[in-house]
Amino acid sequence: MTTYTNPDLHCHSVVSDGTLTPEVLAARARANGVDLWALTDHDEVGGQQRAAAAAQAQGMAYLTGVEISVTFAHTTVHIVGLGFDASNAALVLGLERTRGGRGERAREMADQLAKAGIAGAYEGALHFVGNPELISRTHFARFLVEAGVCKDTNEVFRKYLIEGKPGFVPHRWASLGDAVHWITQAGGAAVIAHPARYRLSANEEFALFSEFKQHGGQAVEVVTGSHSAAEAVSYAAMAQEFGLAASRGSDFHSPDESHTDLGTLPPLPAHLQPVWDLLSERIQPAH
Numbered sequence: 400m401t402t403y404t405n406p407d408l409h410c411h412s413v414v415s416d417g418t419l420t421p422e423v424l425a426a427r428a429r430a431n432g433v434d435l436w437a438l439t440d441h442d443e444v445g446g447q448q449r450a451a452a453a454a455q456a457q458g459m460a461y462l463t464g465v466e467i468s469v470t471f472a473h474t475t476v477h478i479v480g481l482g483f484d485a486s487n488a489a490l491v492l493g494l495e496r497t498r499g500g501r502g503e504r505a506r507e508m509a510d511q512l513a514k515a516g517i518a519g520a521y522e523g524a525l526h527f528v529g530n531p532e533l534i535s536r537t538h539f540a541r542f543l544v545e546a547g548v549c550k551d552t553n554e555v556f557r558k559y560l561i562e563g564k565p566g567f568v569p570h571r572w573a574s575l576g577d578a579v580h581w582i583t584q585a586g587g588a589a590v591i592a593h594p595a596r597y598r599l600s601a602n603e604e605f606a607l608f609s610e611f612k613q614h615g616g617q618a619v620e621v622v623t624g625s626h627s628a629a630e631a632v633s634y635a636a637m638a639q640e641f642g643l644a645a646s647r648g649s650d651f652h653s654p655d656e657s658h659t660d661l662g663t664l665p666p667l668p669a670h671l672q673p674v675w676d677l678l679s680e681r682i683q684p685a686h
């Protein structure tokens with residue numbers, strides 16, 4: 400089995416809410432020493448062929464990727480899929496349905512922001528959108544920064560876009576079971592993304608991990624741009640407790656916004672099983 404020393408299995412391109420193209424991301428990953436890469440756009444596999452071709456051009460091994468929005472316990476949880484067949488009909492249809500409500504949600508967000516005194520947010524956000532089916536809160540955040548309402552996108556989320564704030568519109572995404580099944584029946588592995596980011600009670604978190612496992616989920620992100628070192632330690636323990644493999648990914652979106660660059664994370668704790676070892680048959684080799 401090939402040994403990979405610097406896999407980065409989570410990032411976003413202009414096909415969802417990143418600011419770089421798949422080709423520029425691939426070059427950046429390679430320059431930072433990534434030897435196994437996955438592009439994981441939100442609810443969308445439209446960038447996979449470009450990403451795989453760009454990885455090959457850079458001499459980097461590739462796994463297909465996606466990050467699916469899931470509604471669980473009254474919040475949004477993200478499930479990453481890796482190593483699936485990106486042309487699988489059930490997966491493609493499921494993602495299409497998951498994306499479906501984004502346009503209407505965006506219009507409601509703009510209406511609410513208008514009531515809060517910020518006009519033109521829908522058109523403003525659209526200006527930042529690379530894929531019309533994938534308008535996201537991130538695009539609104541970029542518009543509010545451009546409009547001078549906030550100094551950076553973190554401030555926008557804090558003041559306008561999270562639950563309880565004026566621009567937040569509750570939305571129903573995919574179910575946990577559907578997301579895991581779409582990925583696994585397409586030959587991939589499902590991964591709980593950045594678990595420390597969800598504000599779940601201990602009981603809800605236990606339910607998330609056990610239901611995920613029952614549905615056939617195989618891994619959890621332990622080392623991610625969204626986790627502190629202490630959180631990585633605590634989710635390493637969760638991986639062991641639930642018999643899950645571990646993944647590693649920066650969640651890079653943009654040079655101006657992301658504090659963790661591609662390929663710059665610490666390694667996975669040595670006692671964990673890397674998710675890419677489960678997917679050796681699904682890796683598109685470097686050469």
Ligand code: AMP
Pocket residue numbers: 416441468534535536537552553556557652
């Ligand atoms: P959406 O899928 O439209 O709800 O947008 C979710 C995206 O918003 C995430 O994938 C992140 O890229 C971004 N995001 C969520 N929370 C924050 C935050 N607190 N600060 C910056 N970006 C965030």
Ligand code: MN
Pocket residue numbers: 411416441537652
């Ligand atoms: Mn995002």
Ligand code: MN
Pocket residue numbers: 466477592593
């Ligand atoms: Mn996420």
Ligand code: MN
Pocket residue numbers: 409410411466650
């Ligand atoms: Mn992400």
